[in-house]
Amino acid sequence: MLTPEATVAIVSNAVYTITIIVCVLIIPSLLGGLIVSIFQAATQINEQMLSFLPRLLITLGMLVFAGNWIQRTLAELFIEIFQQAGRMVG
Template sequence: MEPEVFVDVFRLALGQVVILVSAAIIPSLLVGLVVSIFQAATSINEQTLSFLPRLLVTLASLIFAGHWFTEKLMELFFTMVDMIPQVVG
């Protein structure tokens, strides 16, 4: 049981988390930026105006990318299961 194996597992898991969270958050950030520019151009200072478009885009990205998310998580799971002999032995 070598420490490098645990570092590899942690690196793989953290990389997957970063990729999956980025895929869900980046569209929301872009929509928030567009709404903020619109608010600045029209001098509308409503804080709740950007909430609904960001929420809808986040939900849409989760719906459309859900299959890809599941595929990536299953690949990570299978990789971790394959690494069990290295961790135990």
């Protein structure tokens, strides 16, 4: 039976997992953007491609580097959710 406590546990676990995955992808990009912004402020170069391209490359690199971990983590989350759903139904 799906109780409010079980629902909260499922949703909180999903939100936590997604937050961790997003942080793995976004935080390196933010740090790269900060470094590029400091460089742009120091040299007074205001080129939009200079601020966009490094962040894009860092994000793509993190997808390549952490893609296997992300896939495994999401698979574990979905397997756990479906197992819990099976236990709740019968």
